[in-house]
Amino acid sequence: MTQKELKDFLDEKVELYNNPDFIESDPIQIPHLFSLKEDIEIAGFLSSIIAWGNRKMIINNSKKMMDLMGNSPYDFVMSHQDYQLERLENFVYRTFNGGDFISFIKALQNIYKNHNGLEAVFLKNQEAHSMQKSIHEFKKVFFEIEHLQRTQKHISDPLNNSAAKRINMFLRWMVREDKKGVDFGLWKTISPATLSCPLDVHSGNVARKLGILTRKQNDAKALAELDLQLRKLDPNDPVKYDFALFGLGVFEGF
Template sequence: MKKEALKEFLDEKVVLYNNPKFIESDPIQIPHQFSLKEDIEIAAFLTSIISWGNRTMIIRNASKMMNLLDDSPYDFILNHQEKDLENLQSFVHRTFNHIDLQCFIKSLQHIYKNYGGLEESLLIKDKSKTYQTSINNFKKVFFEVEHQQRTQKHISDPLKNSAAKRINMFLRWMVRNDKKGVDFGLWTKHSPANLSCPLDVHSGNVARKLKLLLRKQNDWKAVAELDNSLRQLDKNDPVKYDFALFGLGVFEKF
């Protein structure tokens, strides 16, 4: 497919899937339950971290997580006592269990009290055009609190060639601001031009069929290759095409 025809095809799919109906079946519905900026970004972050596997199970467990945080995640994170963390012991989502959740609560408190919050701590602070180094730095800050080694695996490191799908998805939710009602566009210090596609099995397979991606592994090298292809289609908002790739893969079995 020629570039112009491919862009037209994908732009149509973006319009089809990037609308409020998409929220009904997607984990992004969890942060959409909140109105305070900090509640939205914390709910989005924690939901994105457990976003692997069956989507119905992700949504159910993310809802349970919000309930355990008294449906006020920001207040809980800032003001929780040690005894409050004991109430989290029933939580588990696949390999992410209450030990990990308790650590994440402490780490988020550390970030909001000492680093100005999630928006500040994920800012690109060098001349990079991607979040590769930023996510690596974020991971270092996140695990400055006491933690078990097992919990580190739940935040990917692109400098170790991880595709960092879940953090890239979280960044898309926070940064993209197209007024379509799906992504939040809360983080005005960030630019959508620097976002990378949340690369997973579905988006990767569709991208390969469309010759947007040749690399076979879903790793950061593949993310960088897909970045390059999508930025040729829209340099200001390349990750809008995540809606097209995901929709084609999940809903249309392309």
């Protein structure tokens, strides 16, 4: 496949999957339940953090998280009383448990109270063509307050050779403005050109079959390789191809 044929093929798949129908089966439906900017950010962040495994289970457990916060995530983060955190203790999805959930609520409160919110923290260390240093620094800020040590594993560090799939997915949701009603485009201060593909087993396997990824592991080095190829196809909006790679893998068994 020539570069032009590859681009035409993937652009066609982006058109096919980047539309409101995609929302019905994807965790992005959780932040779409809200209209307040901060509610969308917090709902998106929390549901992206548990986004591994069965998608139906991810969605169900994300809804459960919202229920536990009275379906007002920002208000809960900012003004909860200690006794209200007790109801989060029994939450569990895979390795993310109630203790982790409570640590996350406290960390988010710190970010909104003392760092001007999630967007401001991610903006701070943004580089010209990468959000990876920004994610690394975000993790430091997130865990600067007292927290359970085990909770740190739930935020990946790209500078520790992680593909940081879930954080990259969250950033796609917040930053990318697709005018198709899927991604939000809420964060105007960060350029979509800096985003990275949320690399997982599906997108990785499809990318290898298409010859745009050679590395076997889905790690930071693989992500850098894939990013380079996707930026050649569209330097302004490289991460739109997540729809194509994911759709081909999940819906078409490519």
